[in-house]
Amino acid sequence: MPIAVPTAPHPVTKMNVLPVDQVNAQAAETSKVLGAGGKELPAPYKSSGNEALDTLAFLHLLEQLKVQKRSGWIREGLMPQKCSISDHMCRMALMAMMIPQDPARPLDIPRCVMMALVHDLAEAHVGDITPVEGVPPHVKHQLEEQAMDSFLNEMLGGRGNRDARERFRSLWDEYETRETPESKLVKDLDRVELALQAVEYERSQDIQSLSPFFVGSIPHLENPTIQKWAETLMEERRQLWASRGREKEEREGLQGVTVGSKVMQVNGNGNGNGNGI
Known part of the structure; x- marks a missing residue:
């Protein structure tokens, strides 16, 4: 059965962007006209006809x-x-x-x-x-x-x-x-997948700390199911670092963020402590 072409369930507003010449000028000023890692991008593909x-x-x-x-x-x-x-x-x-x-x-x-x-x-x-x-x-x-x-x-x-x-x-x-x-859910999945991978690397490799990856992801989670996944994940991480004698150090590395805490601050619910990690 063919997959129907999806249409946005709600009107989608295109993100405002600067004209290309202004973007290139500003990019040149920041020396960041390149792609990821500063690599020169290949020329865009042109149709062969x-x-x-x-x-x-x-x-x-x-x-x-x-x-x-x-x-x-x-x-x-x-x-x-x-x-x-x-x-x-x-x-x-x-x-x-x-x-x-x-x-x-x-x-x-x-x-x-x-x-x-x-x-x-x-x-x-x-x-x-x-x-x-x-x-x-x-x-x-x-x-x-x-x-x-x-x-x-x-x-x-x-x-x-x-x-x-x-x-x-x-x-x-x-x-x-x-x-x-739907787009907000997928962004939550993007964040929690990052956190999952970080814990897996911390567990499998001799890594000092990947705390910044959690600080930038777990506080922004909104979906209740994904928040529960993240809470369980962060408890697993706490136990991992406790077994290595570094629980206090890793807790400090999280800078006080908790699952969904930034969302709670934006919504005005409580003091921003969110769900416990």
């Missing part, structure tokens, strides 16, 4: 999601087990299938699964650009937007790829604007 060859180029491009590793793990020197971009998206998609339905707040779970598999698609070209690299958010978005335009208009621009083109564009734009319940 042959739909079959252009489609094949896109299929080959997807290999980059398998071979490119997530930048945060590279920065931590995690060898050779660094998680790839597709590793990250695959686990997110499987976790999306585990989210129970809430009759009061129904979710389009199949759409969440597809969105999880698409949300980092632009990284096949630009790589995994992280905040510590100092790339301004609007520059990062512009680079990724240009990559998506190349994928969808040059590689998948043929008549036979119309459904795929619309599907990818709809899902990616929805995730980027983060206005729908």
